[in-house]
Amino acid sequence: MAQHLRLFGMAVHPELIEAWEIGILRPTEIQLFTQADVLWCRTAELMGIEEPHSLAELRLSRQLTAEELAARIDMETTLYEQTERRNRWRGTCQQTLALLNVMNLSLPQLLAVTGQTDIQLTIRS
Structure with a gap:
């Protein structure tokens, strides 16, 4: 190796x-x-997981660093890292759509990974 x-x-x-x-x-x-x-x-195989159970596992399974993912969804890296530590999604509508696209997820899958029942989306003006 x-x-x-x-x-x-x-x-x-x-x-x-x-x-x-x-x-x-x-x-x-x-x-x-x-x-x-x-x-x-797959990275998930090395991590010993069948399905990701957190935002961090999900990101790692897609072989993205926090910095790379934050840039792709137009979020500050420190804010994304905080989101990942809490495993609670609080992005804007645009960031949520970008996250779903980059991670190839549906909204129900994002809810399942974070354990949330709903996601409050904020709209920037």
Whole structure:
């Protein structure tokens, strides 16, 4: 694995990979994404999840960093990260539509991932 990751431009030591495997350390998002690419599998498989149960898991399963997703939905990164920590969606109508599009979700799927029963959308003037 370490050799394959190096081919993808990520120099890691075999000891680090072992620490990931036994749960002592967790890979960074970029390391996780690169592992999935090397292994030709979905990020969710490496995370050991069938279906995402949070905004963070959903984003990681789509191989997006918080910064990338925030930019794609026109939201400040810190605001998106706060939303993810709370697992409560509070975006504007435009941001919600962008999120649904980028993540390839329906509104009911977004509600299920966040555990919300409804989403209050705000409209910017």
